[in-house]
Amino acid sequence: MRCLVAAALIGVSALSAQAQGSAADAALIARGESIYFGTHASMVRPGAARVQGAPVPAAAAACVACHRRSGLGSAESQLLVPPVAGFMLFNPLLPQTGRRLPWTSQDRTRPAYDETTLLRALNAGVAPDGVLLAAPMPRFALGQDDVAALAAYLRTLSAAPSAGVNGEEVVFATVTTPDVPASQVRDLLNTLQEFFKEKNAGTRHEAGRRSQSVRTESTMYSRFRRWRLEHWALEGEPHTWGAQLEARYKATPVFALLSGVSYDDWEPVHAFCERSHLPCLLPIVSMPPAREDFYSIYFSPGLAAEASTLAQSLTGVHEVILWTDVSASGERQRARIDSTFSEHGIRVVQRKPRADDIVVTALSSSEIEARYRTLAHPPRRVYVLAGAMAELPDAWTPNDAGLRLRGVLVTSQGQGAAAQRQLARTRGWLNRRKLQPESEKIASSALLAAVLTTETLTHIDERYSREYFVEKIEHNLENMPPMTAHPRLSIGPSQRFAAKTVHLVPTADRSGASAAGAISMRD
C-alpha cells in the first residue's frame, strides 16, 4: 500500500514537473517569438540592429521581415534570404539537403548551427564555417538567453506537417454564405470542380509511378497529389458562421480555403482563417474586414473602398440616397456603406429620389433597373457600387436610356478592350469545357484562384507550410497571366488587397473600345 502511494506520488510529481517544464518551454518560445517579430525589448531599443553600420528600425530588422513567418526565407531581386526554421538551421546544410529547399543556393554548405554559433551570427555576422553573412543581414546586440529563446521558437517553425495534406491528397474548401443566389454558387462550384477534375485526371498515374524506384519516390512524383474540394455552405446568421466553420474544419481538415462567394459580412470567415492559421485565397466578397492580416488574401476591399472613393469624388455633396437589398445582408451592406459615407461627412438618407438627388446603389443590375423604372423624377446621378453586382461591370449596359445617361459604375475592375483581352483566356477555358456561367466575374475569379494555387504548390514542392504557401502567393499573384477583368493584381508582405484602385466609369461613355471617360481615383 505504501509502495502504491509512493508510486502515485512519484507519478504526480513527475506529471507536475512535466507540466512546469512545458509551461517554461511555452514561455521561452513566446519570448523567442517576440524577438523573431521584433517586439521584444532587446529588439526595439535604439541601435538594437544595424545594417552595414546604419541603424535600422525594429520593424525592418525583425527576423520575420525577411525570413518570414514560415522561417523558410524569401527572395527579392537577386537577394536570397535563407531559411532559418530550426529543422534547417540546426542541421548541417549539405548539397543534397539544400537542393529542394527554398531560397538555398545549391552550392552553399555549412555545418549545423548551435546556440553559440547562432549568437555569433546574429551579433557579428559570421556563419559557423566563418563565412560572412550577406550585407543586408542586420547585426544585433543580443544576449545568450535571447538566443536560447529564439532558438526554441525557430524549432517550432514549419515543423509540424500541415493538416489537410497527406501523401495522397490535398484538401481544399470553398465557402459560400446564404445570401448568394444558387446560380452563382453553381458557377463557383462548376468552375472549381472542372478544374479539380482535370488536375486530377492529368496526374492520375503519377502517384502509382512513385513506387517504381527509390529515386522517383523521393524526387519527381511525390508532389503529385489528388486535389479534393469541399463546399462549406454556411447557413443562418453571421454570428453562427464561426462555429459552423470550426465544426466543418474539425470533421475535414483542409489545407486552404479556395475562392468562395459572399455579399454579406465576411468577418467571421476572416477571423476563423486567422485563428486556424488557414490560408483563405481570393474569395469573391463585397465586405471583407478592412484590416490586412496574414492568412486572408482578397481581390479588393469591396464596397467600403468603392464608397470611400465615391465619397471623395462627391465634393460639395452632403447627402445621398442609398439603395440596398431588402434583406438582412442588405441591411449589413447599408450599415457598412453608411458608415463610410459619414466618415466623409456625407449623410445617407431614405426617400423617393428627386431630380437633383444622388442615388448610390448596392444592388444587382436587374434590381437597379426595376427600381429606376418606378421613379417619377429621374435623379441627377446613379452611382452603382459594382461590388454588389454578380456580373462584370463591363457586361452591364442599362436598358433604360435615362439610367444609361445617369449611371456611373464605381469599380476596381477594368473596362473596355483591355479587360476583354484579359478575359479571353478565361473564356477560352470555359468554352472548351462547355461551361456557360451566368457570372463571368465569379468564374474568372475562381479560375484564377485555382490556377494560382497550382502554380504556388508547384513552387513550394514538398514544403506544405501554410505560411510558406501564403508567402509564395505574395510573389506569384503579380506574375500570373491576367484572367480576370482587374487591371493589376498585386499583393506583398503585409499587403492583402490585390486591386486597390477604384474607377468611376459613366455608363453613357462606354463605347466598348476603351475606358473613355473613366475617372481614376485612389482610395
Add this chain to the structure above:
Amino acid sequence: MMMAYAWAMPLVWMLVAASPGIASAHDGLHTNSAEKVSVGVQSRYRMPEASVIDTRGRPVRLPGSMDSDAPLLVNFIYTTCSTICSTQTATLAELQRQLAARGSRAHFVTFTIDPDNDTPQRLAAFARQFSIERDWDFYSGDFKELLRVQKAFDVYRGSKASHPPVVLMRRSREAPWVRVEGFATPAELLAVYQQLPAAR
C-alpha cells in the same frame, strides 16, 4: 562611352579592395549574387517628364524640382518590401548624415514602385521610420507615371519583388548619372559620391 568605361573601372576596383566584406563574400563559399556591388556611369539616363505626388499629397512635375545644380541621389522602394527597401533607405539615411557632417548638401529622391498601395500617407509613415533630414522627397502617384520613371532608369523588372537594389547619383544637372547596384555600405556610397563625374 569609352571614357565612362575608363572612369568606372578604377572605382569598381576600389570598392572591392577597400571592403573586406565584399571581397570575402566572393571567395567562392557564398553565392548570394546580390552582394556584388557594381558601379557604372550611365550617360544615357534622362529623368523623364512625369507627374508625381509628394508625401503631403501635392502634385509635382518632374524633372522640374530635380533639375537643380545640387548633387542628386535617387532610389526606388515599396513600403511592404520585405528586405531591400528598408535596408537601402537606412543606408542612404546614414549617407545623408555623413554628408551633412562634411558640410555637403545633396538632394535625395525616393520613388515608390508600388503606387497603388503606397499612398502619400503610407510613404510618409515609411519615411518617418528613418532619421531623415530635409532635402529628401518621397514620391508616389499614378502607376503609369512611376513606371515611366522606373523604365528611364532601367530598374523595372516586371514585378515589385524583382526590383534590383539600385542607387543613382549625379553631381549636377548636366552631369551623367552613376548607377550603384548591390548593397553598398554608406562608406562605399560616400566614396562613389566623392568621385562623381562632372558635367561634360
